[in-house]
Amino acid sequence: MSETRWDVVHAPVMPAVALGLSPHSEPFWEAARQRRLVVARCTHCGAYSMPPKGFCPSCRRQDQQFVEVSGRATLYTYTVVRHAVISALAVPYVLAIVKLPDAEDLKMLSNIVDCELKDIRIGQQLEVVFQDQADGVTVPRFRPVH
Amino acid sequence: MKANRQAAVVGIGSTNYFKRGRSSPATIQELGAQAILAALDDAGLAVDDLDGFVYFALGLDTGWFAEALGVPTIRFSASAGTGGNASASSVALAATVVEAGVADVVVSVMATHQPPAARFGSAFAYRPPTPESDFENLFGLLAPGHAFALIAQRYMHEFGVTREHLYQVVRTQRDYGLTRPKSLFDRSITREEYFSARMISDPLCLYDYTLESDGAVAVITTTADRAKDLPNPPVYVLGGAMAGDGRWGRGMNWLGMDDDLFTTAGTRRTADELYAKSGLTPGDVDVALLYDHFSPAVLLQLEDYGFCGRGEAGDFVADGNTKIDGRLPVNTHGGHLGEAYIVGMTHVAEGVEQLRGTAINQIPGAEIALVTGGPSGLPVGAVLFGSSAR
Numbered sequence: 001m002s003e004t005r006w007d008v009v010h011a012p013v014m015p016a017v018a019l020g021l022s023p024h025s026e027p028f029w030e031a032a033r034q035r036r037l038v039v040a041r042c043t044h045c046g047a048y049s050m051p052p053k054g055f056c057p058s059c060r061r062q063d064q065q066f067v068e069v070s071g072r073a074t075l076y077t078y079t080v081v082r083h084a085v086i087s088a089l090a091v092p093y094v095l096a097i098v099k100l101p102d103a104e105d106l107k108m109l110s111n112i113v114d115c116e117l118k119d120i121r122i123g124q125q126l127e128v129v130f131q132d133q134a135d136g137v138t139v140p141r142f143r144p145v146h
Numbered sequence: 147m148k149a150n151r152q153a154a155v156v157g158i159g160s161t162n163y164f165k166r167g168r169s170s171p172a173t174i175q176e177l178g179a180q181a182i183l184a185a186l187d188d189a190g191l192a193v194d195d196l197d198g199f200v201y202f203a204l205g206l207d208t209g210w211f212a213e214a215l216g217v218p219t220i221r222f223s224a225s226a227g228t229g230g231n232a233s234a235s236s237v238a239l240a241a242t243v244v245e246a247g248v249a250d251v252v253v254s255v256m257a258t259h260q261p262p263a264a265r266f267g268s269a270f271a272y273r274p275p276t277p278e279s280d281f282e283n284l285f286g287l288l289a290p291g292h293a294f295a296l297i298a299q300r301y302m303h304e305f306g307v308t309r310e311h312l313y314q315v316v317r318t319q320r321d322y323g324l325t326r327p328k329s330l331f332d333r334s335i336t337r338e339e340y341f342s343a344r345m346i347s348d349p350l351c352l353y354d355y356t357l358e359s360d361g362a363v364a365v366i367t368t369t370a371d372r373a374k375d376l377p378n379p380p381v382y383v384l385g386g387a388m389a390g391d392g393r394w395g396r397g398m399n400w401l402g403m404d405d406d407l408f409t410t411a412g413t414r415r416t417a418d419e420l421y422a423k424s425g426l427t428p429g430d431v432d433v434a435l436l437y438d439h440f441s442p443a444v445l446l447q448l449e450d451y452g453f454c455g456r457g458e459a460g461d462f463v464a465d466g467n468t469k470i471d472g473r474l475p476v477n478t479h480g481g482h483l484g485e486a487y488i489v490g491m492t493h494v495a496e497g498v499e500q501l502r503g504t505a506i507n508q509i510p511g512a513e514i515a516l517v518t519g520g521p522s523g524l525p526v527g528a529v530l531f532g533s534s535a536r
Contacts, residue, residue: 012286022277029280050402051281077300077408080348085288095287095347097296097401107402111285122303139284 012081012093012111024052027066032138035130038066039103048106071128073098073142076107080117092117098126098142114143150370152535153241154380157189157366158495163328163486166260169360174205174259179214181362182253189366190377191251196366198222198252200240202232203489206257222249226388226527230437230520233490235527237517238386240367250368256491257362278399290522291355291440293398295347298442301409302349305457307445309349313340314464315441316353316483322470323480325506330357330486354441356482363491365498370535381501384514384532385424390524391415397523411446411521416528420516421452424530428452431530432512433500434474435493437520438481444468447518448476451528470507478507493517494529501533 021029024040028051031038040052043065047058055062078096094112099105112120113129126142133139161169161180169177186192193215199208199222208223222243226235236254243249275283287293301307320334335353343351373380393404394412403412421427428451436447445459453474454462462468468476479485479496486492497515499505505512513534519527 021280025277025280051278053278077296077303079292079295079299079350080345081286081292082348083344083346085292089286089288093286095285095292095296097300109281109285109287109401122300137284141285 012089024054024064028052029137031066031068032130032140035138036068037071037128037140038068039100039106039108040064041067041103048103050106050108069100069102071140072102073100073108073126073128075112075120075122075124075126077122078112078120094120096142111141112143113141119144150535151245151247152370153244153367153383154370154373155237155365155367155383155498155531156373156376156378156380157185157187157191158363158498159184159186159188160328160363160488160492160495161361163330163359163361163488165330166358166360167262169259170261172259174257175207175210175214177259177360177362178206178255178257178364179211181257181364182211182215182255185253185364185366188378189368191366194218195251196253198240198243198249199224200236200243200252200254201225201256202227202229202236203256203258204228205259206255222252226254227525229522230439230489231522231524231526232388232519233437233494233527234386234517234519234529235388235525237365237367237383237494237529238388238527240365241383241386241529244367244369250372252367253364254367254491254494255362255364256489258487258489259360260358290398291347291350293401294440294442295350296401297398297408298440299349301442301446304409305460307457307460309341309351311445311460311464312349312354312441313337314460315444316340318463318468319438319477319481319484321484322478322507323484326480326485328486329480329484330359331480331484350440350442353483356439356487359486359488361486361488363488363495365491365494379502379533381498382532382535383529384426384536385420385530386527387416387419387423387529388525388527389416389419390526392524394524397521399523409446411443411450412524413447413450413518413521413526413528416518416526417451420528420530424536426514426530430514431474431516432514433478433497433509434476434516435479435481435497435518436476436516437490437493437518438477438483439487439520441483443521444476446521451516451518470509475509478505478509490519497529497531501531
């Protein structure tokens, strides 16, 4: 077994987690498959929300659409996960909450990838990357902009 | 003479505490029933007096208790929630029920029983998937500690709070736990041990997490009139809240809260409600029992409940204010971090003992105690206990 490298950020690869796709979430994952990052937005009042639940929390209408954003983000907070809650999971990996400036600083949970742990800073600029998993799901993650 | 239905806690009881899974072959119901009997005994009451039940966990069932313990009459039964946010709520609800005359003797009971298949802190990924869970599982947010670490990291970044401050929280509570006969720890912790401990999810290390424990605690609430004839000094419920700012939403289970709320415990609205209802202020509180699933939760609640300003809780603890001779002793029973994790109910029991004057780590002359439920999702409960009626 290879030695764990603690300085390099892995992407978390979830073993056999079934997607609980609903009409409210499915378009997000379909867009990711097409290399597009989308977020839920109310067609009436324009308010953003994530994760999508079908209702606009501002005007209460049930008419959300997914709109594409550029994938630029800033790092709001993160944690380096060093304990594998599921044994098949490679650690460490980095959970992050990013803010999307194109969507009024909407917060979104994701991961930081493609960098060393020592280079992660709250407030840093990020860009989206799309990573294909073996199970056919494409996951939008973020990496520092150099 | 006018009837006085003000709610008072008159009995507390608990089983022994066990490391996760070690209470087998006892079932969760059996642990709960043992705690109920112990609490009734402490109250000087019998099963025949008991007519109400409040829970906040799955697995406890009024029908089962009625069968097993031969409870003759049930007049009220409800769940106050499904997790640690409802620990104090379970007593607040019991008090409301008693004061409204819906029932006369109500037990609030929590039992945890965690064989491997039913771990409390187990991975979210093992739960049935939902549209929301896709946005957690796929990124590897799989446990409560991951969520709390994200909140703690931002809080520490904004306010200059450090791991030294977290160590002070843990150390204080481990020291309190030393004198507790049912504690699952047999010693305190050194700074060296803390800082060389395994990091689980930065900035949280092993000792910032609660143990996972088995056991049960029950609390009996009745009216002030009834309490007069009972052996223990009544501990009055001066205020109770099951509240929250709607913008907190599912909180730790969402993580999309607005910036001004994100670095809190999400319990400021609960605190406001509690102080307004009771007419008390933070300065009136003699001892605080703050829900501590993770060490930063203690700091965030010290701020939310008004004991210090935003970002000041780390220094508040490091300066010794939460120790037994400090301005506001906190979690004098050791709490989850220093005794056992019965999902907030040991905090309720400690609040009662402090005001009876029988606590193991007794605060001299304590008259007002705050007991809080766990920062997680809405609503979060809290109660204020007093040794005198309002």
